[in-house]
Amino acid sequence: MNPVELVKRQKAYFRSGATKSVEFRMKQLELLKEVITKHEQDFVDAIFKDFRKPEFETYATEIGIIHDEINYALKNLENWTKKQRVSGSLVNFPSKNYTVAEPYGSVLIIAPWNYPVQLALLPVVGAVAAGNTVVIKPSELTPNTSSAIAGIMSTYFQDKFIAVAEGGVEVNQKLLEQEFDYIFFTGSTRVGKIVMKAAAEYLTPVTLELGGKSPCIVDKSANLEISARRIAWGKFLNAGQTCVAPDYILVQENSKNDLLKHLKSAIWDFYGEDPGESPDYPRIVNEDHFNRLMGYLKEGSVFYGGQSDKKERYISPTILTDIEPNASVMEEEIFGPILPVLTFKEIEEAIDIINKKPKPLAFYVFTEDDKNESLLMESCSFGGGAVNDVVAHLGNPNLPFGGIGNSGMGAYHGKTSFDTFSHTKSIMKKTSWLDIPFRYAPYEGKLKWIKKILK
Template sequence: MNCHSLVERQREYFREGGTRSFEFRISMLRKLQDAIKNNENIFNEAMKKDMNKCPSEVYMTEVGMVLEELRFHIKHLSGWMRDKKVPTPLAHFPAKSFISPEPYGVALIMAPWNYPIQLCLEPLIGAISAGCTAVVKPSAYAPATGHAIAQMLGSIYPEEYIAVVEGGRQENTMLLEEKFDYIFFTGSPAVGRQVMENAARNLTPVTLELGGKSPVIVDKTADLKLAAKRIAFGKVLNAGQTCVAPDYLFIHRDVKDEFIIFYKYALETFFPGHEINNMNTIINEKHFERIIRLLDSGKIVEGGNTDTARRFIQPTLLDDVKPDSPIMQEEIFAPILPIITYEDINECIDYIIKQPKPLALYLFTKDSHIEKQVLSKCSFGGGCINDTIIHIATPHMGFGGVGNSGMGSYHGKKSFDTFTHYRSILKKANWLDIPIRYRPYSHKRDKLMRFFLK
């Protein structure tokens, strides 16, 4: 595919102005809504092929979330598109002021492999709602799902409006050489830096949804059985290949042994009879081999079995992990949970604030003082108190990182805002022209100016 030609055709299509009307945007959102429903079985088959993902998880973490986002945008789009009146300073009388949203233009959406449907289509919903055109680049690591997305979008939209570019690094490089009006990237911090460097050449604004090591803290007041169940859910989901998965566990020394018992029990309830054939596999051999090496970072107290032929890793608990162990030096992206014990909550806080800012943080406690302590001292993208993962599954709050874990946010109105430039406009009346701002300046005019501007 000629990427330059594609981007120029989209730019010309955008300049024609057809994408700006409410009627056009809402009709394109509804087209996508219908297409997703009609392609659900195809997505199930593709995700089974790419990473052995079962239909229940496909709907819960991919299709269902996208449909909920679409429903929210369709319901609220007309209100988001309206000009918003704001007060006008007395010094500008007679005039009125308003903020007017306009689409950025041609957007590039680069998605990762771990949630290839959700992380392709949720940003796209924001671009469509905002009135942009978009080039979508799925990850080559999930080829069946990327191709299914390309086929679906190609069947409902012309390329000059929404296009999908399949392929790997070569296609990524070619796209990043083009001038876009906005770039939305989801992936690793290392690649995010490259994207930002390319975007800087054209002064292109970016949203970077990155990753990092997201801590979970369990203090001695927590409901241990429920905490273990909810942490196990967050760690097993998608075989741990989730950017907001609990990456490592700080647990109070007094309750560690009891927690381990409850965590094992949670896994037994998730996989009755140890039937784990429908659990996700690791995406490819490179990542599988990397993860295998991390298993030596502590004492295995649960799980630890692997299947090289299937790229499968059993949900695993690692005890006696040290902060300087290999597994604590990189994002795990696997169903392995390292355990570090503590006695004072300040030990956890001191460690967390000295690390790159994580995408998520999870705290399990019944102590409001500890909750306040952690929230007031630790910086992170978002998170949960007494749960994991689910803070991202709402259109009422933005989702995004901070520092090393990203910049910008989306979901719900935040997705519309991301692809929208808000113009500040003052409309001056003609029937009166107060002369104090014009030359020649005088003592009298200075006094009036100081009266209005103070």
């Protein structure tokens, strides 16, 4: 597929106006929903081949979320596309003022490997709802899923509207050389900088969904058993390969031993004595990531887990303690099934640890103390988060999802997805039957009046 010709075709199709009507957008969203339903098993099988993800997780964290997003868009799209009246101003009296959401045009969506269907197609929902054409670049690290997405989408959608570009880094580079009207990237901070630099060549706006070390604070007032189960679920979901997984725990000193006991119990309940035999526990995506994660196991004491099998790319759910503050496991996003547990004495100490690191994508607090909750939420900057839960905030389409600083810029999900892929056009309409001469020269004697109006 020639990227130059592809982008030309998409731009021409967009200029034709075919994608702009609400009826067209809704029809395409309905078709996308039908396609995902019809090929659900194909997606499940492809992801399983790539890293042995169980069907329940694939549906709950990928396919089901896309269905929910499409349903939400179909329900609200007509209202989103209506003119939005805004108040006028005295200096422009009389006038009518409103905004209109218009599509950017041709959109590039670069998806990662960890949720290869959801993170490729969920942004497509917003882009199509807003009236754009789309080029999807799936990750080459999940080749079976990439192939499934390409084959399925090309069967039902013309490439002048929605196209899938498969391949490795060289394909990304060629796509980023093209003049898209919007770029949506999900992946690492390192690659995000490359995308942003390429976008700057054409002043193309971007959304960057990145990652970071998302902290999980557990104070002495928390329900430790419930906290442990929810943390273990969110951390070891997808074998820890989740951008909003709790990256590390900060637990109040006197609660550490009890929390560790409950974490061990939760892992046992979820995956049994040997998680390697569990049908519900995925594998690491490739050998490079496996080797990187194995290096972290040397940086602390393994409280629980630590088993591995390189041939299977298997690392068991692992809890690390006795970690040095400058260890690399505390500097880099882990993105795997390794959970460091550190302690703090007073809540201010936890805040200090968090705020010395780059702003995280997610932030989790387990507490029954309203004062601690408020202090943590007001003192720490982060993309989004939850109190007494982890990860689950992504399931609410009314909550924008996105990062800040090193963890990204821009957001999506629900109405925010529509807004992300739309330019808000501002329009003022004035009448010609009344023309107040005050603004015209000569200005003599008018300055004091403009000061009264605008002061």
